[in-house]
Amino acid sequence: MRNYRIAPSILSADFARLGEEVKAVIAAGADIIHFDVMDNHYVPNLTIGPLVCEAIRPHTQAPIDVHLMIKPVDSLVPMFAKAGANIITFHPEASEHIDRTLQLIRDQGCKAGLVFNPATPLSYLDHVMDKIDMVLIMSVNPGFGGQAFIPEALRKISQVRARIDAYQAETGQEIWLEVDGGIKTENIAAAAKAGADTFVAGSAIYGSGDYRTTIEAMRAQLATV
Numbered sequence: 001m002r003n004y005r006i007a008p009s010i011l012s013a014d015f016a017r018l019g020e021e022v023k024a025v026i027a028a029g030a031d032i033i034h035f036d037v038m039d040n041h042y043v044p045n046l047t048i049g050p051l052v053c054e055a056i057r058p059h060t061q062a063p064i065d066v067h068l069m070i071k072p073v074d075s076l077v078p079m080f081a082k083a084g085a086n087i088i089t090f091h092p093e094a095s096e097h098i099d100r101t102l103q104l105i106r107d108q109g110c111k112a113g114l115v116f117n118p119a120t121p122l123s124y125l126d127h128v129m130d131k132i133d134m135v136l137i138m139s140v141n142p143g144f145g146g147q148a149f150i151p152e153a154l155r156k157i158s159q160v161r162a163r164i165d166a167y168q169a170e171t172g173q174e175i176w177l178e179v180d181g182g183i184k185t186e187n188i189a190a191a192a193k194a195g196a197d198t199f200v201a202g203s204a205i206y207g208s209g210d211y212r213t214t215i216e217a218m219r220a221q222l223a224t225v
């Protein structure tokens with residue numbers, strides 16, 4: 001069995017109690033805090049920035065996984081690194097120089113990753129695998145929580161899994177494969193079977209009455225893969 005990681009998206013948390021909400025999901029068994037940054041330019045919604053990342057940092061030791069849905073990208077990378085981000089991912093079509101942005105993230109001491117919308121081609125991976133620690137496959141179009149999972153994402157996850165495994169066999173480099181959008185207890189096993197190892201879930205966890213029960217149910221499904 002792979003080492004699976006569950007990453008609740010705080011987009012669906014109670015923003016008036018964010019510190020407690022972060023602590024609560026980690027205490028309930030989650031591994032990573034997923035932090036969605038939207039700019040009302042690259043995506044049609046507006047969320048949170050480095051100040052909020054800095055504010056939640058003292059509330060958890062867990063990695064903070066910052067998903068930048070912003071354009072341009074580079075100017076905010078050092079600010080998020082300074083605010084305590086551990087992983088920073090961005091959309092390749094939002095950066096003028098993808099290789100430079102990936103290097104910038106690593107130079108700031110964070111893990112770096114590329115995010116693929118449902119219709120973004122995987123060819124963006126072609127010449128930058130050596131600078132990638134995570135690939136994030138969106139199983140919804142970015143901008144909002146609570147959308148329905150797009151099943152075609154499973155095929156894309158399988159294709160990325162094959163690329164990662166081949167690259168890892170050749171170089172030994174570890175690359176995580178994350179899926180984000182519409183992940184629930186009912187479909188998490190399908191995403192894992194396709195090859196994902198890291199699962200973002202916003203509404204399914206924060207919208208449930210009992211975080212621990214939901215995370216345990218997700219892990220029970222992952223154990224069947």
Ligand SMILES: O=C(CO)[C@@H](O)[C@H](O)COP(=O)(O)O
Pocket residue numbers: 009011012034036067140141142143144145146147180181182183200201202203204
């Ligand atoms: O990045 C995004 C949306 O753009 C996601 O992280 C959502 O926040 C996931 O929410 P659910 O689909 O799990 O409710």
